[in-house]
Amino acid sequence: MESCPFCAIVQKRLPAETVYEDENALAFRDIRPQAPVHVLIVPKEHVGSADDVQDPTLWSRLMPAVKATAAKLGVSGGYRLVVNCGESAGQTVPHLHIHLLAGRGLQWPPG
Template sequence: MTDCLFCKIVAKEIPADIVHETDRTLAFRDINPQAPTHVLVIPKQHHANAFELAQADDGLADDLLKAAHAVAVQDGVAETGYRVVLNTGPGAGQTVFHVHAHLLGGRPLLWPPG
């Protein structure tokens, strides 16, 4: 997609604080962190939301979750716990329509938030 912010980050057209990369995924720090560890993990291939990612049915969702866990280990939050959030659609707070998992950790994450 030519106008997708995250596709431009994958293409290295827009800078990001990249913390993990595989052949199929990219992880970078959120510019507006909501926790000490707040990393966005995305597939390099464009899918608008979690449903489209699941429909791809090629193991990409698995790779996304494995990459999120790798970042949690790297950032030292895997042992204490972390949250992975996938917002799907504007009503859920999705603002960039390239599926992305928010990896959050490093502080107590009580539910419900707020």
């Protein structure tokens, strides 16, 4: 999608600090981190949100990128994954993305 900033990052038209990349996904540091480690893992294909996933195997293609990113960052076993779906849930970019947060105690509920 032409106006999607995450598509532009995937296509290398916008800069980002890439942490991990494979044929299905790209992981890059969040520009407004909410934890010492805050990385976004996005599918390379444009999918607007979790509600827009047509192929359920997309999740199984994204999870290896999540695990590889966590391992590369040394946070395996101690991180939180968040997927916001829709504006009212806090999704600010209309491209499916998984937040990987780590590096501090993460309480529930957040706050």
